[in-house]
Amino acid sequence: xxxxxxxSHYARASDTFIRNExxxxxxxxxxxLTYSIRRESAGDxxxxxxxxxxTTYILEQPLARLAAAAAWALLRRPRASLQALGxxxxxxxxxxxxxxxxxxxxxxxxxxxREMVERDIAIVHNHIAENSATVAMLASVIAGRPxxxxxxxxxxxxxxxxxxxxxxxxxxxFTAAITDFCRSQCMLFADPAHWSRIHIVRCTPGAAFRQARxxxxxxxxxxxxxxxxxxxxxxxxxxxxxxxxxxxxxxxQLVLVGDGPLRGEIEALxxxxxxxxxxxxxxxxxxxQVRDELQRARAFVLPSFAEGLPVAIMEAFSLGRPVITTRxxxxxxxxxxxxxxxxxxxxxxxxxxxxxxxAAQLPVAALQARADAAVQxxxxxxxxxxxxxxxxxxxxxxxxxxxAHPPLIPTAAAVTDxxxxx
Numbered sequence: 001x002x003x004x005x006x007x008s009h010y011a012r013a014s015d016t017f018i019r020n021e022x023x024x025x026x027x028x029x030x031x032x033l034t035y036s037i038r039r040e041s042a043g044d045x046x047x048x049x050x051x052x053x054x055t056t057y058i059l060e061q062p063l064a065r066l067a068a069a070a071a072w073a074l075l076r077r078p079r080a081s082l083q084a085l086g087x088x089x090x091x092x093x094x095x096x097x098x099x100x101x102x103x104x105x106x107x108x109x110x111x112x113x114r115e116m117v118e119r120d121i122a123i124v125h126n127h128i129a130e131n132s133a134t135v136a137m138l139a140s141v142i143a144g145r146p147x148x149x150x151x152x153x154x155x156x157x158x159x160x161x162x163x164x165x166x167x168x169x170x171x172x173x174f175t176a177a178i179t180d181f182c183r184s185q186c187m188l189f190a191d192p193a194h195w196s197r198i199h200i201v202r203c204t205p206g207a208a209f210r211q212a213r214x215x216x217x218x219x220x221x222x223x224x225x226x227x228x229x230x231x232x233x234x235x236x237x238x239x240x241x242x243x244x245x246x247x248x249x250x251x252x253q254l255v256l257v258g259d260g261p262l263r264g265e266i267e268a269l270x271x272x273x274x275x276x277x278x279x280x281x282x283x284x285x286x287x288x289q290v291r292d293e294l295q296r297a298r299a300f301v302l303p304s305f306a307e308g309l310p311v312a313i314m315e316a317f318s319l320g321r322p323v324i325t326t327r328x329x330x331x332x333x334x335x336x337x338x339x340x341x342x343x344x345x346x347x348x349x350x351x352x353x354x355x356x357x358x359a360a361q362l363p364v365a366a367l368q369a370r371a372d373a374a375v376q377x378x379x380x381x382x383x384x385x386x387x388x389x390x391x392x393x394x395x396x397x398x399x400x401x402x403x404a405h406p407p408l409i410p411t412a413a414a415v416t417d418x419x420x421x422x
Contacts, residue, residue, distance in 0.1 A: 002120060003123055006132050065111070109137075122399030123400060134168075150177075182329075202381065230262055237347060294319045298321075298360065317378035
């Protein structure tokens with residue numbers, strides 16, 4: 001099949017789970033063309049640079065090309081274009097800003113629709129289901145070809161009306177939900193007639209984590225947090241729990257990897273409590289550096305208030321590190337309290353304090369048993385071949401024509417892409 005992938009920002013360090021699918025589908029013989037609304041800096045990551053080199057960035061296209069696509073849609077597909085316009089108006093966010101955004105979305109959709117028709121793309125698949133999914137849905141109407149999407153949450157479930165989630169669930173050829181919990185939330189906003197088209201396709205950790213050999217757990221009471229320093233990650237609660245654990249005479253170290261709007265506040269709390277020797281804020285780190293930090297840690301901690309199911313937990317499990325986290329959303333579908341980690345009540349400083357102390361003081365043999373169970377769990381429940389097989393079957397079932405297509409005329413970029421896939 002010839003498949004298009006569309007996201008808001010591709011490729012970037014945080015979308016390993018999407019790049020897993022793209023590379024896996026290519027390895028299975030499908031031609032995957034990647035599209036993105038915007039480009040994010042790849043830094044010095046060669047893998048990201050290679051993927052970006054073969055991605056079409058819609059907002060980077062010349063105005064003449066965007067205008068030509070809009071004209072093509074109006075002249076070649078007038079009825080479908082009017083239907084897309086009506087859909088855009090019906091599904092817009094409230095207010096003038098929401099109305100104003102639909103014009104750019106329609107132009108972006110026209111460009112993608114023209115690509116779908118002229119390149120004979122069987123289906124366009126979207127991740128996240130927010131603004132870029134709106135573009136995919138409108139392009140599907142204009143082109144007369146299907147779109148599908150993967151829903152992650154939690155953000156879209158806070159404002160389902162703003163993103164017209166119910167309409168997208170109704171119009172998508174299929175929807176992939178990353179957890180059972182995510183599927184249930186989609187069902188909440190979908191007509192029951194469409195529930196049968198919501199399927200579970202789980203995310204998977206990147207190749208570097210899947211292929212890594214788990215190391216034995218370490219003696220040092222060193223705990224690691226990796227994530228954005230923002231309210232939903234529960235970082236303030238983590239600092240409060242760390243202070244409480246120290247007040248109970250338990251020695252431990254905490255390493256925070258990440259950046260975000262709360263960094264200044266967290267740094268101030270560390271100074272206020274005199275924790276500079278025991279709490280380290282490292283800022284953003286590359287994927288290899290995160291792996292190194294995980295291997296030096298005794299356990300991974302992520303006390304979030306809101307999540308889907310973080311890939312960071314899968315990465316920690318892959319390296320044999322049990323996880324301290326909260327009993328929310330899809331997390332309990334992977335993390336089992338007392339078996340491969342600790343599940344605590346979200347927002348509870350007391351429960352998190354107890355878990356931190358237990359992780360720091362647990363005998364190595366008992367901790368290793370949890371680590372071994374963590375590796376087994378992620379390998380069983382988030383296996384790339386298994387999840388890719390589910391996604392591929394859905395794409396084949398619902399793609400336009402659902403047959404193999406002749407290759408595009410090779411370009412330098414296409415040759416590079418094929419070589420990198422090999």
